[in-house]
Amino acid sequence: MIVKTSLMKIITSPKVFSYTVLWLIVLVFFGTVAQKDIGLYASQVRYFSSYYFLIGGFLPLPGGRLALLLMTINLASSLFNESLWKVKKTGIIIVHLGGLLLLLGGGITAQFSTEGNMVIAEGETSNHVDDHFDMELAFVNTSRDDSLEYTVFDAPLLQDGNSINYQKFGIQIDVISHMGNVRIESRISPTESIYKGFLKDFVILPIQPHKEATQNRPGIILKLSGLSEEEDGIYGIFLGQRTPDTFDINGDLFFTEFRRKRTYLPFSINLLDFEKVMHPGTNVAKSFSSEINLIEDSIPRRVLIQMNEPLRHRGYTFFQASFIDGLDNETTVLAAVKNYGRLFPYVSSIIMCIGLLIHLLMRLPKMLERQK
DSSP states (O other), rough: OOOHHHHHHHHHHHHHHHHHHHHHHHHHHHHHHHHHOOOHHHHHIIISSSSSEEEEETTTEOOHHHHHHHHHHHHHHHTOOOGSSGGHHHHHHHHHHHHHHHHHHHHHHHHEEEEEEEEETTTTTTEEEEEEEEEEEEEEEOOSSOOOOEEEEOOOGTTTTTTEEEETTEEEEEEEEEEEEEEEEEEOOOOOOBBBBBGTTEEEEEOOOOGGGOOOOEEEEEEEEEETTTTTTEEEEEOOOOOOOOOEEEEEEEEEEEEEEEEEEEEEEEEEEEEEEEESSSSSSSEEEEEEEEEEEEEEEEEEEEEOOEEEETTEEEEEEEEOOOOOEEEEEEEEEOTTTHHHHHHHHHHHHHHHHHHHHHHHHHHHHHOO
């Protein structure tokens, strides 16, 4: 009983909350400095999205998720303190509840939210978002008269050494190497007959990934079996490959595509016009915007997306992130975020402000008496 009481005192102690806040400040400092060497995403994963990380390869230190978990437990357990449940502490109770709601929203955002890019050229339409980090392998059937049929294998299936026995096609896919960033070189001598398609004339070599994952060009080397005696062999595919390998499966013509994981939307975006304003005498964009048609149920709605004025629809938020200059037309890059916890900070901030206001009003008579 004494042990339980002592443990409860430690868990509910305000000092735990204070020390956790101080540790989060330390993490923000070191995480910000580390971005220069390892990049934004790697720094975020190491310091903020982890439960612990290693210093010097052997010393474990608490990461951002563990710190926030301790903060949540401390804040929640303090509500079981009987001395807190008094009328004069109503404001403090409300502030505690608002803080818990804020931490809950942060947990939902970290666990379930997604982000990616939607790249659209002027005059074109898109209905999917490309993930920043995960890749997928698509087998595309081009033999249908009115459409393309996609068979997609997600990133967890594409690990080195993994084998996929796909009975529908009657083929086996062996993953030889999944590379985060590659370079392409021409072969200087004839290769073995086991190498097929693109790999007959070129070789795919792994290189050091860039700090920012979006600048990498991932690639994958596969061994396909069950096609035919002539087509069975080793194939290489990489992101942005312009001339894909083709082969016959059960009388249908297929090609493969190694691309960023796609999330398809229940609506489409058509880019009508992209405009950018340059700083005078420079090639640096001062501002840029996209005039689009938001098409849902075959009904278009004209919307202007510009810097600091995003489009919010169906739980997604589309920000004007960047653009790509082209010879014939320009291409917009929209950052697409689906944040399930987007409203939590607003609601929790209002609750905490109300709690602070109530606490101040209840303390005001005593403060006035002291001044008298």
